[in-house]
Amino acid sequence: MKSVAFRKIKSAAMSGLMLAATAAVLIPLVLIFVHIVKMGITSLSLDFFTHIPKPTGETGGGMANGMAGSVVMIGVASVIGLPVGILGAVYLTEFSGSRGASVIRFAADVLSGIPSIITGMVAYTLLVVPMKGFSALAGSVALAMIMIPIVLRTTEEQLKLVPASLREASLALGVPSWRTSLKVTLRSALSGVLTGVLLAVARVAGETAPLLFTALGNQFWSSKLTAPMAAMPLQIFNFAISPYEDWHRLAWAGALVLVTAMFALSLAGRYFGRSRHSG
Amino acid sequence: MRSATQERRGNSRRTLNGDTIFRWITTFFACSILVILLLMVLEMGSQSLPALEKFGVGFLTGTNWDAVEGTFGALPYLYGSVVSSVLALLLATPLSIGAALFLTEICNKRWGAVVAPVIELLAAIPSVIYGLWGVLVMAPWLQATVQPWLIEHLGFLPFFSGAPYGVSMLAAIFILMIMVIPIITSITREVLLAVPQSQKEAAIALGATRWEMIRMAVLPYGRSGILGAAILGLGRAVGETMAVTMVIGNAPNISLSLLSPAYTMPSVIANEFAEATSNLHSAALMEIGLLLLLMTLVINALARLLIWGVSRKGGAKG
Numbered sequence: 001m002k003s004v005a006f007r008k009i010k011s012a013a014m015s016g017l018m019l020a021a022t023a024a025v026l027i028p029l030v031l032i033f034v035h036i037v038k039m040g041i042t043s044l045s046l047d048f049f050t051h052i053p054k055p056t057g058e059t060g061g062g063m064a065n066g067m068a069g070s071v072v073m074i075g076v077a078s079v080i081g082l083p084v085g086i087l088g089a090v091y092l093t094e095f096s097g098s099r100g101a102s103v104i105r106f107a108a109d110v111l112s113g114i115p116s117i118i119t120g121m122v123a124y125t126l127l128v129v130p131m132k133g134f135s136a137l138a139g140s141v142a143l144a145m146i147m148i149p150i151v152l153r154t155t156e157e158q159l160k161l162v163p164a165s166l167r168e169a170s171l172a173l174g175v176p177s178w179r180t181s182l183k184v185t186l187r188s189a190l191s192g193v194l195t196g197v198l199l200a201v202a203r204v205a206g207e208t209a210p211l212l213f214t215a216l217g218n219q220f221w222s223s224k225l226t227a228p229m230a231a232m233p234l235q236i237f238n239f240a241i242s243p244y245e246d247w248h249r250l251a252w253a254g255a256l257v258l259v260t261a262m263f264a265l266s267l268a269g270r271y272f273g274r275s276r277h278s279g
Numbered sequence: 280m281r282s283a284t285q286e287r288r289g290n291s292r293r294t295l296n297g298d299t300i301f302r303w304i305t306t307f308f309a310c311s312i313l314v315i316l317l318l319m320v321l322e323m324g325s326q327s328l329p330a331l332e333k334f335g336v337g338f339l340t341g342t343n344w345d346a347v348e349g350t351f352g353a354l355p356y357l358y359g360s361v362v363s364s365v366l367a368l369l370l371a372t373p374l375s376i377g378a379a380l381f382l383t384e385i386c387n388k389r390w391g392a393v394v395a396p397v398i399e400l401l402a403a404i405p406s407v408i409y410g411l412w413g414v415l416v417m418a419p420w421l422q423a424t425v426q427p428w429l430i431e432h433l434g435f436l437p438f439f440s441g442a443p444y445g446v447s448m449l450a451a452i453f454i455l456m457i458m459v460i461p462i463i464t465s466i467t468r469e470v471l472l473a474v475p476q477s478q479k480e481a482a483i484a485l486g487a488t489r490w491e492m493i494r495m496a497v498l499p500y501g502r503s504g505i506l507g508a509a510i511l512g513l514g515r516a517v518g519e520t521m522a523v524t525m526v527i528g529n530a531p532n533i534s535l536s537l538l539s540p541a542y543t544m545p546s547v548i549a550n551e552f553a554e555a556t557s558n559l560h561s562a563a564l565m566e567i568g569l570l571l572l573l574m575t576l577v578i579n580a581l582a583r584l585l586i587w588g589v590s591r592k593g594g595a596k597g
Contacts, residue, residue: 007488007490007491008488010488010490011488011489011490011491014489014490014493015381015385015489015490017377018377018378018380018381018385019381019385019386020377021373021374021375021376021377021378021381022377022378022381022382022386022394024374024378025374025375025378025398025460025461025464026378026394026397026398028457029398029401029457029460029461032401032404032409032412032457033401033404035412035416036408036412083308084308084311085308087304087305087308087309088305088308088309088311088312089309090305091302091305091306091308091309092309094305095302095305095306096306096309103313104309104310104312104313106580106583107312107313107316108312109579109583110316110576110579110580110583111312111315111316113511113514113515113518113575113578113579113582113583114319114518114572114575114576114579115517115518115519115520115545115571115572115575116518116520117518117520117545117548117549117568117571118319118323118518118568118571118572118575119319121323121548121552121565121568122318122319122322122323124552125322125323125326126318126322134553145315148311148312148315149312152309152312176297176298177298177301178297178298178300178301178302179297181301181305182301202403203403205405206403206404206405206406206407206408207405208405208406208407208520208521209406209520209521209545209549212549212552212553213552213553216553233405233407233521236407236408236411237407237410237521237525240407240410240411240414240415240525241414241525248415251411251415252411255408255411258405258408259404259405259408262403262404262405263400263403266400266403270396
């Protein structure tokens with residue numbers, strides 16, 4: 001039997017190692033974050049939000065078309081993906097037996113782990129090839145496929161929190177069960193559902209790989225869903241791997257804007273999620 | 280037989296009912312998850328048929344990738360993907376477990392509740408931004424300081440021989456490590472939170488020190504869940520595209536040296552797919568995609584089963 005003192009020292013040493021591991025985990029993450037903020041703030045200007053990229057060799061320009069393109073594609077993706085995810089979650093909580101629900105839940109978890117570049121390839125074969133051209137629509141469909149499992153799982157978690165008595169009260173008043181699902185269950189979980197939606201939007205806002213060969217990117221303004229469209233993550237990628245100092249600055253500014261938008265979305269999502277639990 | 284038909288007819292009359300229609304709609308949407316998964320596998324499979332037929336198993340062992348000649352071998356990409364993600368995982372897992380243990384068992388609850396969401400938030404930074412930092416900040420730093428040091432002091436090992444390029448297998452391993460750590464840490468933390476309090480109290484009551492309590496009561500209980508978290512991290516690392524493409528150097532080498540540029544499966548798809556002109560070229564890229572899809576399907580399924588196992592055991596929590 002080892003002495004008590006030795007065991008205590010060993011315990012303290014292991015605690016120290018764990019503290020060191022935590023520091024090792026946090027330091028690079030914080031460094032990256034600080035660097036994005038520092039480089040981003042010095043590179044931001046009004047032009048960034050109002051201009052499209054200048055051709056090589058000219059200074060200035062911005063990512064206005066990329067920002068607009070991202071908003072459009074995320075919007076279209078939401079229109080396609082959100083109803084599927086939310087109503088799918090209604091099925092899991094209201095109608096499905098536990099066996100079927102497990103299978104779908106499992107499939108959703110597995111699907112959300114599939115590399116997004118694969119989603120892009122599938123969208124390419126399903127839309128780009130038959131439509132004979134890269135398009136914003138194909139990009140949106142790829143993003144929607146990424147959103148569906150996220151929305152489904154978060155919505156399901158929220159619907160499970162709605163007390164059964166609420167449903168029973170509605171049914172007892174003679175409300176048909178489909179209206180109960182939509183108007184009572186879903187509605188009382190609304191802020192939680194919103195959390196899932198915001199998290200899913202935040203997640204796809206930064207997706208780059210699935211857009212590489214669906215939306216393709218565009219140097220100019222584009223408003224057509226059937227044509228290639230610019231997106232912020234694509235522009236950041238192209239500028240980052242370019243050899244030009246000026247484009248690097250645009251990439252940093254873009255990174256800061258993107259990260260800020262994503263953090264705002266996630267924080268808003270968390271806020272709605274929390275207010276539901278406490279209320 | 281007749282009664283079954285009659286029953287079905289009875290059912291179809293009931294479809295006029297809003298409830299049945301609603302039920303069908305939601306069922307359809309829920310099943311769309313399965314349809315998407317199936318569609319992915321079938322679509323990727325059928326698109327890669329030309330390459331499958333032409334090269335057979337040789338596709339996996341071939342090292343020559345030449346679109347002009349029409350020969351395609353995937354080994355350099357398989358090698359790059361496996362080496363980069365496995366090494367990144369070996370570095371990331373102990374750190375993540377240490378951090379998760381610190382956050383759940385050692386530091387006070389309030390700090391844990393602050394730091395954990397911060398780590399999760401950082402996990403949400405898009406991969407293209409990690410890549411931006413990797414190619415403009417980390418790779419030059421590696422080239423100027425870390426790699427020359429490695430060459431000078433450990434250059435006699437085959438792993439650290441060669442010239443300091445900056446963009447390299449080493450850079451990919453580092454960026455992957457930084458990217459999977461938040462994922463593994465937050466899932467491990469969730470697993471550890473599911474360990475029943477009574478079990479920990481029992482260990483303390485028997486006179487265990489804090490570390491002994493962790494070793495005897497916490498880790499054995501969460502073992503399969505922690506393993507699941509690590510495997511899930513592996514799945515992410517294997518499929519990670521943008522950040523790796525930006526720092527790995529994109530050269531289809533198979534080299535023991537971690538300092539030389541390499542290539543991965545998602546990276547070659549990202550770089551070549553939009554420009555693949557010949558049918559065979561895009562079919563070969565599709566086959567790489569199919570391999571990647573099957574790999575991540577297996578990895579993810581395994582990880583989820585392990586994690587579910589633990590959280591079901593700790594079902595009392597929620």
